[in-house]
Amino acid sequence: MPTRRDFLFSGSALAAASALSLKVKAQTTPSPQVQIPDDVVSLSDFEALARKDAPHMAFEYISGGAADEITLRWNRESLDRIRLKPRILNDVSKLDTRVSLFGQELAFPIILGPTAYHKLVHPEGEKATARGAGNANATMVTSMLSTTTVEDVAQAATGRLWFQTYILKDRGYTHDLIQRAEGVGCKAVFITVDSPVVGTRNRDARAHFVLPPELERANLKGMSRTGGNLRPGENDIYTPILDAGLTWKDIEWLRSFVKIPIILKGVLNPDDADHAVKAGASGIVVSNHGARLLDTVPATIDVLPEVAEKVAGRIPILVDGGIRRGTDIIKALALGANAVLIGRPYLFGLAAAGEVGVAKVVNILLTEFKMAMALMGRPSIASIDRSVLWPK
Numbered sequence: 001m002p003t004r005r006d007f008l009f010s011g012s013a014l015a016a017a018s019a020l021s022l023k024v025k026a027q028t029t030p031s032p033q034v035q036i037p038d039d040v041v042s043l044s045d046f047e048a049l050a051r052k053d054a055p056h057m058a059f060e061y062i063s064g065g066a067a068d069e070i071t072l073r074w075n076r077e078s079l080d081r082i083r084l085k086p087r088i089l090n091d092v093s094k095l096d097t098r099v100s101l102f103g104q105e106l107a108f109p110i111i112l113g114p115t116a117y118h119k120l121v122h123p124e125g126e127k128a129t130a131r132g133a134g135n136a137n138a139t140m141v142t143s144m145l146s147t148t149t150v151e152d153v154a155q156a157a158t159g160r161l162w163f164q165t166y167i168l169k170d171r172g173y174t175h176d177l178i179q180r181a182e183g184v185g186c187k188a189v190f191i192t193v194d195s196p197v198v199g200t201r202n203r204d205a206r207a208h209f210v211l212p213p214e215l216e217r218a219n220l221k222g223m224s225r226t227g228g229n230l231r232p233g234e235n236d237i238y239t240p241i242l243d244a245g246l247t248w249k250d251i252e253w254l255r256s257f258v259k260i261p262i263i264l265k266g267v268l269n270p271d272d273a274d275h276a277v278k279a280g281a282s283g284i285v286v287s288n289h290g291a292r293l294l295d296t297v298p299a300t301i302d303v304l305p306e307v308a309e310k311v312a313g314r315i316p317i318l319v320d321g322g323i324r325r326g327t328d329i330i331k332a333l334a335l336g337a338n339a340v341l342i343g344r345p346y347l348f349g350l351a352a353a354g355e356v357g358v359a360k361v362v363n364i365l366l367t368e369f370k371m372a373m374a375l376m377g378r379p380s381i382a383s384i385d386r387s388v389l390w391p392k
């Protein structure tokens with residue numbers, strides 16, 4: 001049976017590593033039976049495992065944030081600082097974790113957020129993620145920047161799939177891409193609106209991160225490689241692909257043809273949240289892109305209350321950034337979110353054990369969340385309100 005490390009260094013990951021002349025082991029066939037060590041019991045344990053085993057540049061790319069990574073730290077520190085206020089002797093013998101979002105019922109408010117390039121850490125890439133999400137009954141948002149086409153991800157998926165895209169300079173391509181996602185059954189589209197340019201990613205640069213030549217931005221096939229490029233040239237900040245000229249008019253344009261709910265991802269300012277509602281968005285994601293864009297913006301959990309106040313229940317609010325514990329989900333819901341997204345943790349699960357690792361990450365987080373609901377004396381999502389927190 002292949003070891004976890006053999007597994008990690010198989011297929012594309014092997015090629016990725018060897019492209020950088022890393023010392024790697026022989027290629028082996030991936031197996032869903034890969035064992036997760038029994039001392040891996042929390043999401044941070046998966047990170048430690050990935051740090052040890054994954055190719056250095058892949059780990060740095062995934063775990064890193066922008067510039068000095070101050071916001072990256074804040075995302076966690078702000079969650080850690082919030083203190084829970086439980087009630088006793090409330091019947092919690094049955095828990096109801098269901099939430100309704102965009103007219104769809106989710107079994108629990110944990111969603112796999114969009115992340116790029118899954119084949120960096122596993123030869124089966126997004127297909128393994130989709131299977132793992134399905135096995136855990138979780139909704140997955142598949143990224144425009146996947147290393148597998150949205151058609152192939154949809155075919156592998158056994159659960160609900162949503163799609164994420166940027167609005168590209170090539171509007172025709174963007175239009176067709178969203179129609180492709182709709183055509184294969186994606187039930188919502190997340191438009192990432194926080195990235196007119198990419199962030200200062202020193203950690204990527206120090207690790208010499210490049211997308212290895214044998215991996216492709218599969219959804220962008222047909223665009224030239226330069227056309228699909230996300231890196232600015234030297235002394236430039238603009239990329240060939242991202243459109244720095246986007247405005248609210250482009251959301252109007254999207255609404256003219258998109259049939260599925262449109263969710264704007266990357267909202268931090270309450271005024272933008274209000275604008276999103278007025279522009280007809282079906283939802284927003286309060287996100288600082290996992291602290292990967294603009295360093296020293298606040299932790300998402302710190303801006304969530306003001307955003308929620310402004311939105312005032314008109315549309316659902318999702319939040320992401322540093323969610324690592326079941327108690328973090330309680331805090332996010334208490335401060336106005338309807339659900340949370342996770343990014344890095346399931347990538348570490350994917351790196352460690354493919355689809356099994358992805359499912360395990362979701363299951364650990366869900367179990368912690370249920371345990372926290374019970375220990376807080378809150379048997380339903382509706383019962384998780386501000387009263388679960390001590391005042392600051």
Ligand code: FNR
Nearest residue numbers: 062113114115116143192289290321322342343344
């Ligand atoms: C991302 N994120 C992201 N977001 C997006 O809209 N499109 C994308 O393609 C990507 N790609 C991506 C790659 C990697 C490696 C990471 C870590 C993140 C951001 C992602 O959707 C989400 O906002 C954050 O990952 C949430 O923070 P945590 O859970 O990673 O702390």
